[in-house]
Amino acid sequence: MIRLKNHTQIEGIRKSCKLLARMFQELVPLVQEGVETRDLDQWVQRYIKQAGGKPAFLGYGDDANPYPAALCVSINNEVIHGIPGKRKIQKGDLVSLDCGINLEGYFSDQAVTVEVGVVSPEAQRLNKITQECLYKGIEQARYGNRLLQIARSVYQYAQSYGYGVVHQYCGHGVGFSPHEDPQVPNVPHGPNPRLIEGMVLAIEPMINLGTGDVTLLDDGWTVVTADGKLSAHWEHTIAIFQDHTEILTLPE
Template sequence: MIFLKSEEQIAAIRKSNEIVAEALAFIEKFIEPGVETRMLDREIENFILKKKARPAFKGLYGFPAASCISVNDVVVHGIPGKYKLRDGDIVGIDIGVELNGYYGDAAYTFMVGNVKDEVRRLCRITQESLYKGIEQARVGNRVGDISAAIQEYVEKHGYSVVREFVGHGVGIKPHEDPQVPNYGRRGSGMKLKHGMVLAIEPMINMGTHNVYVEKDQWTVRTADGKPSAHYEHSVAILKDGPVILSKIKQE
């Protein structure tokens, strides 16, 4: 079901997303070699709870943590644990927040110490592709316009788009229709309407687009072991154009 949100609902969804953005900005100072990913998750959860909100991912479909923390070749849905960050890693952190019944969702890929230039480039192009997609999130356009803008940009730079996992509607539920793939054809898919809120989230691999899910049924890795980057914003589609509800201070 597609939920078209009122001004009041979008204001409430913005408050949830502000906590997501604040949590992502907050956690950056903890990201350094030697830190366990479960410590990052614990800090994120405590931060959200202090804001009188709830970590929306914890328990969602059975997910065991407050945040998804995905290192290097983990594309998405990494479960925080005993892994200690190493110099040169990249770590994608995906956070969902529920406040007063409304949901926010965003992700950011952080650098750990001295990251190789080729990996930094992957992250930069992935983040830029997110904004290429957001530019197309306009009333009268179609979902495929967002998808194609992302795909065209990253493939032009030699990277590949994950097919199995996509963006989505968000706000009243953590995951709503429509699905928002990061690949597709311009002019295809559902027409975008005023009041939609979409979580647009390119997941871009350095090598093959193929991925697999580990035995834990959550952790998604690249099939060739090469790095993957992930950036996400929740975006409201309004008459004057797209509005990012989860703007992050690092940007």
């Protein structure tokens, strides 16, 4: 069931999103050669706590295997849900960061992919096109359109560059919890509800240099490309109004 939000509730989500956007502005410069990924997670946990929020991802999921961090750090062929640890970031890496904040019961979600130092031309191009895919999708996220218009725009743009589009994972509703209905795919397949006022969505293209197929590692969280090639990931939380669509996770 899609849970629509009223203006008061969207304001609460907006505050959570603005906090997350400010956090990313400070986090991205810390993604440097030699930094252990767990150090980024610890920084994020401190930042969120000091701001009066709670990490949305920490402890999320199955009770038997809850996600153990506040930040997902996925490097190169890792698509999403990379678990922070002792791994050190290297020059030339593509590092995807995904995080959410629970601020007084209102949830935000955002992802960016950071280029560490000078990356290969193919990595730079993939990252650029993936970010453009996000905004292509947002352009179609308008009152009166249908959900799969978002997916079709993302898919066709990525395909025009020969990239694989991840189909096993997708965007989602957000606001009252980290993941809500509807699913927001990047491949045009599945339910196709009309977009109406009060919908809050996380749009998140996951685009691969090769195949769109992915594999889940034994840790139960980390998703990698099936062919070992690079992946990039960008995400914004948006709100649908009758007369406009607002990107809530843009910095103020």
